[in-house]
Amino acid sequence: MQQQEQQAIGALQSLDASHHLHPFTDTLQLAGRGTRIISHADGVYVWDIHGNKLLDAMAGLWCVNVGYGRDSIADAVAAQLKTLPFYNNFFQCTHEPAIRLAAKIASLAPVHMNRVFFTGSGSEANDTNLRMVRRYWDLKGKPGKKTIISRKNAYHGSTVAGASLGGMGFMHQQGDLPIPGIVHIDQPYWFAEGRELSAQDFGIKAARALEAKILELGEDKVAAFIAEPFQGAGGVIIPPDSYWDEIKRILSKYDILFILDEVISGFGRTGNWFAATTYNLTPDLITIAKGMTSGYIPMGGVIVSDRVADVLVNEGGEFAHGFTYSGHPAAAAAALENIRILEEERLVDKVREDTGPYLQARLRELCEHPLVGEVRGLGMVGAIELVADKDSGARLPADMGAGMLCREACIEVGLVMRAVGDTMIISPPLCISRAEIDELILKASQALSLTFAKIAAR
Ligand SMILES: *Cc1c(COP(=O)(O)O)cnc(C)c1O
Numbered sequence: 001m002q003q004q005e006q007q008a009i010g011a012l013q014s015l016d017a018s019h020h021l022h023p024f025t026d027t028l029q030l031a032g033r034g035t036r037i038i039s040h041a042d043g044v045y046v047w048d049i050h051g052n053k054l055l056d057a058m059a060g061l062w063c064v065n066v067g068y069g070r071d072s073i074a075d076a077v078a079a080q081l082k083t084l085p086f087y088n089n090f091f092q093c094t095h096e097p098a099i100r101l102a103a104k105i106a107s108l109a110p111v112h113m114n115r116v117f118f119t120g121s122g123s124e125a126n127d128t129n130l131r132m133v134r135r136y137w138d139l140k141g142k143p144g145k146k147t148i149i150s151r152k153n154a155y156h157g158s159t160v161a162g163a164s165l166g167g168m169g170f171m172h173q174q175g176d177l178p179i180p181g182i183v184h185i186d187q188p189y190w191f192a193e194g195r196e197l198s199a200q201d202f203g204i205k206a207a208r209a210l211e212a213k214i215l216e217l218g219e220d221k222v223a224a225f226i227a228e229p230f231q232g233a234g235g236v237i238i239p240p241d242s243y244w245d246e247i248k249r250i251l252s253k254y255d256i257l258f259i260l261d262e263v264i265s266g267f268g269r270t271g272n273w274f275a276a277t278t279y280n281l282t283p284d285l286i287t288i289a290k291g292m293t294s295g296y297i298p299m300g301g302v303i304v305s306d307r308v309a310d311v312l313v314n315e316g317g318e319f320a321h322g323f324t325y326s327g328h329p330a331a332a333a334a335a336l337e338n339i340r341i342l343e344e345e346r347l348v349d350k351v352r353e354d355t356g357p358y359l360q361a362r363l364r365e366l367c368e369h370p371l372v373g374e375v376r377g378l379g380m381v382g383a384i385e386l387v388a389d390k391d392s393g394a395r396l397p398a399d400m401g402a403g404m405l406c407r408e409a410c411i412e413v414g415l416v417m418r419a420v421g422d423t424m425i426i427s428p429p430l431c432i433s434r435a436e437i438d439e440l441i442l443k444a445s446q447a448l449s450l451t452f453a454k455i456a457a458r
Contacts, residue, residue, distance in 0.1 A: 123157025
């Protein structure tokens with residue numbers, strides 16, 4: 001690379017270090033290392049500014065479901081921006097993209113869910129959920145039902161309500177969270193926390209923590225239970241099969257609402273439009289964002305069941321909540337075109353019937369590697385647990401930073417995987433082909449070997 005180009009990149013990196021505060025980042029440490037500047041992308045690949053090509057096994061941040069380089073989304077957004085770049089959905093007004101998108105999502109959602117409230121992100125959508133469930137119980141004449149039960153190590157966003165609903169201790173430590181009225185039960189993470197039991201017994205035990213918490217607080221104090229179908233940011237934690245069945249039993253026994261956070265799982269990732277279908281769940285509210293627009297334009301929302309909507313709409317009068325960009329026309333245009341692509345290319349069916357099972361089968365081959373204690377996944381998500389001892393599942397010493405070593409090794413071989421502690425996770429674009437899955441597995445296996453060598457050298 002030309003010296004001049006190198007200098008220009010260095011200048012950009014130093015501007016970044018001086019002025020740009022990155023999300024979830026140790027800014028001082030980052031300034032020492034320099035940021036990786038991503039310049040362009042196509043299909044399942046991204047390129048950095050130095051020209052390195054990386055297979056993006058994280059679909060950006062779990063969101064680029066249809067892959068990069070979709071001109072038709074860019075065109076739909078451009079056309080919308082030229083026709084009507086903005087108008088609000090307040091004060092008796094709306095516009096065609098928001099109307100069509102709400103109707104389209106209602107048609108894809110479980111049958112008992114027919115309305116959508118739009119937000120700008122997943123976090124805002126979970127803030128909306130918090131307000132909606134409390135409003136619902138107020139209107140039902142049960143204002144004492146306020147508390148929301150969530151789970152440790154859940155991720156529900158980064159706003160005050162989102163971070164409080166989430167169960168990330170390191171987030172709660174900053175800013176006096178959670179806010180009152182949100183409590184957390186144990187997570188269904190068998191590999192890390194339940195190995196003394198069979199996975200199925202542990203799943204039932206983890207689910208019964210919900211019932212115990214309802215009884216402890218009193219049913220008349222509990223507004224809702226919120227959960228991701230599988231925990232994403234927590235480490236692609238797929239509950240044992242017994243878990244959701246037992247949760248369903250508990251939810252049907254007590255009169256509380258159920259919020260399913262499908263920000264990652266929504267729009268096809270588990271091989272159905274929503275993981276509610278995959279797990280046969282009947283949520284009262286579904287949180288959506290990420291794959292809704294494949295990340296081309298920010299957008300989120302809440303899909304609202306008839307049970308909740310009937311009360312809010314028929315008995316509630318004005319619901320005093322909303323955002324300037326609720327149902328933004330350009331974002332709605334991006335979402336509509338994104339969904340059109342998912343349908344035209346039958347990507348959701350493909351994940352269920354073809355590429356999903358193929359990815360899962362190939363991923364499990366990595367179990368053979370001496371560093372790997374467990375591989376799990378479904379549809380287009382997966383996790384690889386790095387361990388010191390395959391049989392006991394004992395972790396490597398924390399100061400070894402095996403996950404970070406592996407993440408760096410991935411970059412060296414041209415692959416983007418994310419590390420959550422010593423759990424490597426993937427969530428590739430739904431359009432990934434079998435040949436690209438082969439490449440992903442080959443690179444992951446190379447990265448594991450590199451990591452193994454680095455650890456052995458210590
Ligand atoms: C990313 C995420 C959110 C937050 O969405 P933002 O758009 O980043 O606010 C909420 N819930 C889950 C499950 C997520 O993965």
